């Protein structure tokens with residue numbers, strides 16, 4: 001059984017040391033959305049779980065029917081001796097009767113520039129994303145980064161990633177303009193952004209449940225919020241570890257990174273709360289994909305269930321990818337797997353104060369690639385749900 005601060009994947013973990021971060025409404029960038037036609041896009045990290053889902057979503061996206069993305073593997077100046085195709089890495093994307101057409105190319109900046117790339121998806125490890133974002137921006141390429149490298153504005157929260165910047169001053173400036181890519185929270189800023197930093201999968205599920213009620217001032221923060229979250233194994237990425245080995249994960253349920261998961265920093269910064277006001281414990285579920293977060297809060301005032309429903313409905317009235325389950329129904333993983341939705345539900349105790357929120361999403365879709373395409377849609381001035389329903 002995993003316990004305190006143990007990690008499941010090979011990615012870094014760790015608790016944030018600082019809490020409150022000021023409102024970021026004054027930090028949007030100057031550039032505007034793309035006009036009309038689809039931009040030229042590229043995906044780096046195409047061989048991974050998130051990269052594969054990005055490819056699938058964009059190949060089926062109505063705006064990209066005449067504009068295939070550039071699919072990029074690891075860097076390399078020399079051409080590989082044999083050609084590698086998307087279908088070789090992701091056989092589920094093969095088309096019946098069609099030849100292998102989508103070649104995977106080694107990542108080079110020259111290749112990206114020659115292809116006229118306007119938006120680059122990075123489905124790469126944190127360290128690689130941290131290094132590549134400044135280079136992309138300097139070449140006029142906007143970025144949607146799926147890693148954790150650019151999500152955290154507070155240096156103390158970001159330390160867990162142990163990121164190194166070649167030019168710290170430039171990185172700090174880019175960091176300050178990076179927009180946290182949760183459309184339901186930052187829709188207008190995302191539309192204008194050059195750097196969109198896609199949220200963590202657990203963080204997405206928890207933030208979407210809590211943000212409406214925290215922002216409305218309903219939650220007794222001094223009483224503390226408890227987030228008990230469970231994820232399928234694909235959250236750890238494709239590289240196997242001892243904890244994601246079938247013989248460890250199957251028929252098992254284990255807590256990990258207790259008091260030490262790096263997504264806590266995203267919760268603190270996005271909810272504008274302090275580390276003593278929230279406890280988040282992730283668990284590894286013996287299923288391939290999906291997250292269920294059960295969130296325990298105490299309300300400041302005795303409240304009717306209809307009021308909670310009203311707050312959530314009002315907050316998400318323009319959010320086509322958030323579905324509210326009508327009480328007494330609660331979200332379940334089987335209803336969101338392989339969809340781009342986040343499902344939310346709640347139960348309120350008879351005392352009108354003890355509230356339990358349940359949030360479910362697919363970690364690879366609304367928790368990663370689906371949310372990334374939702375962000376692209378916003379940057380292009382399209383409906384955010386295009387290609388995602």
Ligand SMILES: NC(=O)C1=CN([C@@H]2O[C@H](COP(=O)(O)OP(=O)(O)OC[C@H]3O[C@@H](n4cnc5c(N)ncnc54)[C@H](OP(=O)(O)O)[C@@H]3O)[C@@H](O)[C@H]2O)C=CC1
Nearest residue numbers: 045047048049050123124146147201234235237238363368
């Ligand atoms: N899995 C999930 O649920 C979520 C993942 N994320 C984030 O999305 C990103 C991708 O995650 P995921 O797809 O799960 O990860 P995977 O481990 O499945 O895939 C990572 C991809 O990055 C490539 N890669 C590794 N190192 C380098 C490098 N130095 N340069 C270029 N490419 C490299 C790998 O190449 P190769 O194929 O050659 O090994 C692989 O294709 C990560 O940053 C992760 O933190 C975010 C939210 C949820």
Ligand SMILES: CC(=O)N[C@@H](CCC(=O)OP(=O)(O)O)C(=O)O
Nearest residue numbers: 008009147148200201231235236
């Ligand atoms: C089950 C599992 O291991 N999940 C991952 C989180 C996946 C995610 O959101 O990824 P990033 O924040 O790394 O982008 C973890 O806990 O490290």
